[in-house]
Amino acid sequence: MSRILTMARAGREALDWEMERRPEIVCLGEDVFKMGGIFGTMDGFGAKYGPERVISTPISETGFIGMAAGAAMAGMHPVVDLAYIDFIGVCYNVLLNCASKTHYMSGGAVKVPMTLLIGTGGGYNNAAQHSQCLHATVAHIPGVKVVYPSNAYDAKGMLHTALRDDNFVIYLTHKGTAGVGWMGPPIPTTLAEVPEEPYTVPFGRVKVYREGTDVTVTGLGMSVHEALKAAAELEKEGISVEVVDLRSLVPLDREGIMESVAKTGRLVVTDEDYLSYGVSGEVIATVAERDPGVFKKPPVRVTMPDIPIPFSRPLEQAVLPLAGRIADAVRRLMS
Amino acid sequence: MSRILTMARAGREALDWEMERRPEIVCLGEDVFKMGGIFGTMDGFGAKYGPERVISTPISETGFIGMAAGAAMAGMHPVVDLAYIDFIGVCYNVLLNCASKTHYMSGGAVKVPMTLLIGTGGGYNNAAQHSQCLHATVAHIPGVKVVYPSNAYDAKGMLHTALRDDNFVIYLTHKGTAGVGWMGPPIPTTLAEVPEEPYTVPFGRVKVYREGTDVTVTGLGMSVHEALKAAAELEKEGISVEVVDLRSLVPLDREGIMESVAKTGRLVVTDEDYLSYGVSGEVIATVAERDPGVFKKPPVRVTMPDIPIPFSRPLEQAVLPLAGRIADAVRRLMS
């Protein structure tokens, strides 16, 4: 049986299923016991699984994420809710030097199976310290897998995959895509038919949301849905856009990207993260280092510029990679 | 009058000159009072300027770098030594959300003039937590300037520039280039004639170390010198390599990169930082988004792969972007 679910509910289902069966899974994070995590991924788990397995922590991210890593080394599979990715600054060492590198530094002797759930992104005027994406800041670290579903089907399947992975996995969700009430009505393209049974979605494969022949638009998280909006608009103008969701930053499906661009010859890379030294450059480089000859026109980036994210609505709206900016970029490529 | 200096001595000269004249400059960091910083940039300053201005701190990076930011907001210009960039994990929030964003978040009302000196890189078997470069991890943050001299002339001039900049500047030095004894004899190409008088080297311009017509090799920090070694070797084979030192990651001289690649049509990007989501992709994207038609052959990256840095010598040597790997990449491009 399958139902239409939001990403948040779909993710919750995966975690619930695994927790029911696997005592090594425990949840940690600020307010998770009473509030169930930023997207309600652990909604009701406090009552269901009790305070031993659903642990509300002090505001001590270095401490509790480091503890999660230690618990993972000792045989648990902790699932940690970090709420906003903006907060990684206070616990980045655990990500950078501990959870990600221990397996390698031990020559494979020590595993660190843990899943870190983090919300990303802006668009709701929460300003410079609560709206960031920082995709590259986590995906640049060797030894961590980084996945980023953008619809309910993937949200459930990729969380099952993460929970069964023996490695440190960072599972990102853009706040605007999760379908939680406080971000407004759910975005239709994030909703999906979700089987009740568990299933896995493998990491490292792009998802082609929509096939097209003229221009490839890659996105991840929220920018996938902005790209889809732009594509629908452009279709009316006779432009056929292929929308490719990267959905897994580590591992990255470089061949999947190449396949699409080889077909269309035109590339717009969207990313709500900052422009420089990030995902957008990596996607373009991936194509160029395979064959720059596929580009009929120079590739274009539509991203957050290299600025702290402004609070005021007209300022933020001007810098987000929204459908209008994406459509304009596509039109320029087609002219 | 000018003399041949190492980068470390040249940088020290700039800081000393500015400190003599500007009471707002203070030095902070672990062991700086007695030891003068990782490269001796503050060598002898403890005795010369006293403990008030050369402050050895506890091992509390969040605390003292955050204090430096506060002192900067209150009119000082702190110069902080963080030793190894691997340690940014424990203080990344100050870089990410505080020192870099305050000027913007205050609408320009509050300035944060401070200079953070950090050593990068490996090559001496110091393993996964003491050999990283993390160029992208700092350069991806909006609101911070990131510079990276690779020779003594730039080391002095860029430090003068940093110390006179009203912004948060991260000043990187690859340990192997500094010319400090514990890293072995100085690399000849890091040494330079350095005027005794102060001078500034502007940020945001590449430096062409060596002109060439066949292939552009970009590098930064140590990889510049590996590229120079490769270029000398390749010259014997009749291949003319242009070696371009990025030397300033923020701002980045995108036109300078383009100019060189437009001329040679072939690009090898070297970087001792991890491959993905970093500098190497950004350089390739910079060219591709201007004109992918300039590439006579697909660009090639020679970087640290996406792995924690192994300790053992044969392992580390195999993954560093050394001259041999660079030369091979160039040869492939020319074949």
Add this chain to the structure above:
Amino acid sequence: MPLTPELRRGFWRTMCLSRAFDDAMIALYWEGKLPIFQFGAGPLPGELHCSNGAEPVGAGVCAALGPEDMITADHRPHHVAVARGVDLDRMAAELLGRRTGLSQGKGGHMHIYDPAVNFASSGIIAEGMAVAAGMALARRLQKRPGIAVAFIGEGAANQGAFHEVCNMVGLWKLPVVVVVQDNEWAVSTGKRESTAVERNSDRASAYAMAGEWVGTNDPDDIFLAAERAVARARAGEGGTILELRTARLAGHFMGDQQAYIPAQMKQVDPLPLYREKLIRDGVLSAEEADAIAAEAKARIARAVEFAKASPWPEPAEAMAHVFAGEPA
């Protein structure tokens, strides 16, 4: 300074102004967010953390400070900003994202900066602690007067920055007062669920700092304790952890239903209590008290009007102010 009637009337005025500010912002916040709550809607979007209940902290501590002293506040900054004398018109305009705002709309409510009164804030927990200590260090090096006060919550006291900074404050006898605002909650997490000891002020001995605790949420008591802490700091006797029991009457942020708060933990509004006390002590008549409150409301109404009448920033302005010294 003795607790003069004038000072106490000032506390009342400040508390009324702060409450009026928050009440006005709450009203604006709900505009456009009903019937379906969503952060991004209405004239005041984003998260909003109001200070209702914490007014005595702002009033009492700031009255003990001089203009040369420096403040950092956290994600819940209004009561401190109002008490410190941050420009009300420009603060309201900032919350509404207008060009006339303190940061021209770039900061928002968690990022209030007013260098004219040495006020700064940050939305990252405990980030302001090191900044405050650095400001104090600067003044020592500059041989200029000025102590620094970091306002944090009891939840923030478990962040590593607290430890690192308190240790350096103690080590170097920096003139810093760490005001731990214990409103019993960090989002839904009670202090007992997050903190191994009952009072953060007791942690002062781990840092060679002084510790003081005030449990009344009364500006008189808070002022006197703050004055002692400030005097120690000015005298070069070092820092203080000043823990103040206070209240968080309007929830963690707007939209917080607070279902997690048990009935017996319902918090008391300090404003009516202090009003009664001043009347009882003969400092104010009921009419005078209410006139002050009305005046405060009127002042805030003017600030809201100013903000609403202000222009929006132009989209292109988003690109300015990334770096100092560059063309805006």
Add this chain to the structure above:
Amino acid sequence: MPLTPELRRGFWRTMCLSRAFDDAMIALYWEGKLPIFQFGAGPLPGELHCSNGAEPVGAGVCAALGPEDMITADHRPHHVAVARGVDLDRMAAELLGRRTGLSQGKGGHMHIYDPAVNFASSGIIAEGMAVAAGMALARRLQKRPGIAVAFIGEGAANQGAFHEVCNMVGLWKLPVVVVVQDNEWAVSTGKRESTAVERNSDRASAYAMAGEWVGTNDPDDIFLAAERAVARARAGEGGTILELRTARLAGHFMGDQQAYIPAQMKQVDPLPLYREKLIRDGVLSAEEADAIAAEAKARIARAVEFAKASPWPEPAEAMAHVFAGEPA
């Protein structure tokens, strides 16, 4: 457990083994690094932080532990690793970067992992604190026995992680012992120059933990204090900050001239002292003591031989082990 002669002979054996290990590594370290010192040269490159002087800490604390207990150590891990029974051959091979090393040469001396004896270490200051607490949490959740011990330096106690983890250990009464090894120095910075209070064990009250201090650098005293801490942890009475005054005889790392250490702060070698004590107490004769020392040296010589005779890893192996579950 009483301080039996056997136990004390064991301390001596452990200390000799640890010293022999460090002395052997120091000898190897200087191979190829003279006359011009440089980190990257010789058969044992990189930074090397030796434990000479801290042997009583490893010997005393580890003797109080059972096989189910878990340890994290820091950048100076040898004395703890040796006392814990980490495989000596494979540890030596790891330091020499050989394929037979504990991590096949990928870790190096700051990254010693031996899951067979629940031992891990890290080169980032105070990183191991949270890891240890998490291991203890895991055992509680798994309803399996096992406490965790985090070994850190007195310099590390000023890192924010110390505070965050101690608070959670106190809050949740986790079975964790934090061993603060006070060797007076963090690189060139003396404890008094870095720490606002004299003893980190006094900070325990800020976390509802127990605090104990041992000032003798004697394994007998250390063992007894560690046993008390371990007993409390096993009994569910919570964690302890156990501060142990110890020594750092070989400098911060090899190459450290230690010119910053004033003559009157010269540290004492605990080995001859303990040897004398055991002889005085009739636990060992001089000959027996020296036989044990000689045996330790011989054992380490065999480890060095094993390491030297071991093959280097193949360059391609660098790419393996980034992720678990992938073809190596």
